[in-house]
């Protein structure tokens with residue numbers, strides 16, 4: 001029997017949406033019925049690509065009776081109001097990371113969904129990736145003894161992609177703590193069982209022309225006694241995809257000879273020109289090209305850099321092709337064949353929740369706990385002290 005379809009409305013037709021297009025258009029369980037964006041060129045492209053109903057506002061999209069669930073991929077500052085509008089209209093929501101810009105906003109989103117008994121999922125984040133989920137399964141199985149330590153490391157060109165002004169202003173959700181740490185923290189929390197006890201971190205703002213956090217290191221302790229070290233740099237020098245067989249975060253092969261392109265493309269661009277460059281390359285813009293190119297080669301599992309989880313009996317290393325298990329006397333590779341549909345796990349979670357009543361893993365409480373760690377990274381760095389956490393949550397029973 002064919003699976004029931006989710007009638008999906010899209011709020012925010014920008015870069016995040018274009019990264020989800022390969023998922024949303026390939027999954028037969030999704031029917032894209034409407035889209036909202038203030039940019040007319042984005043709405044025009046949307047109608048031509050999907051034939052769905054265009055709306056100028058998210059409010060109108062949420063009120064559209066054809067829409068059953070909303071994928072919210074607007075800038076962070078709108079996540080709370082958009083999620084509340086979805087819930088108010090009885091619509092389920094997938095909200096892009098970061099969930100929101102404060103704990104108060106996260107709590108309001110959870111309350112709005114709970115009041116109207118709608119499902120709230122925060123994603124995509126890389127903890128949906130199959131190799132990370134498989135690492136969690138192996139850790140939880142106890143086959144290798146207790147988890148002791150996790151090391152996660154990611155180096156990218158994040159800070160040198162064309163940006164909106166607020167993406168370079170920490171107070172408005174800019175920088176790598178709001179934009180990249182939610183992925184890395186989610187991965188580490190998932191493998192570590194969720195409950196982080198404390199955070200000590202240092203952040204770096206190293207480019208006077210882009211005065212927001214471009215790097216951090218954070219040391220996390222878990223209630224279980226395990227500990228984790230997380231490092232991120234978005235300064236476009238070393239690229240940790242080199243440690244992932246030159247498979248990019250998207251799961252597609254990367255060409256290492258294109259070194260330095262991100263910084264070079266911004267060399268003579270500033271302020272309004274940067275926004276124009278971003279808009280031109282964005283969905284519906286004159287220079288828009290689907291991420292990954294029109295003809296797609298094999299797409300391996302997506303990832304967020306190097307991660308090693310150390311248990312008493314083995315180190316586990318999730319990778320785009322599978323999982324390397326380094327035991328006492330031998331190591332073996334567990335193959336994870338390429339996904340049929342990229343990021344299919346996000347749709348699985350929503351579909352299973354709506355139609356089978358399964359509990360969601362990446363729900364509001366889970367994502368708020370991830371944001372609590374991110375806020376603590378900023379606070380710890382600012383105050384040069386360790387921060388104790390109070391809103392952590394484990395994995396739902398059975399997951």
Ligand SMILES: NC(=O)c1ccc[n+]([C@@H]2O[C@H](COP(=O)([O-])OP(=O)(O)OC[C@H]3O[C@@H](n4cnc5c(N)ncnc54)[C@H](O)[C@@H]3O)[C@@H](O)[C@H]2O)c1
Pocket residue numbers: 011012013014015016017019036037038039042056057058073074075076078096097098123124125164179282
């Ligand atoms: N999971 C991922 O891999 C991933 C990747 C990129 C972005 N994101 C997240 O997605 C969100 C959007 O980021 P982006 O990079 O796509 O930004 P973007 O600027 O490329 O796109 C945002 C889109 O929202 C539209 N928009 C602005 N205000 C709006 C409003 N009030 N109502 C409706 N639409 C509005 C803009 O016109 C634009 O088309 C962010 O929260 C970001 O963190 C997630």
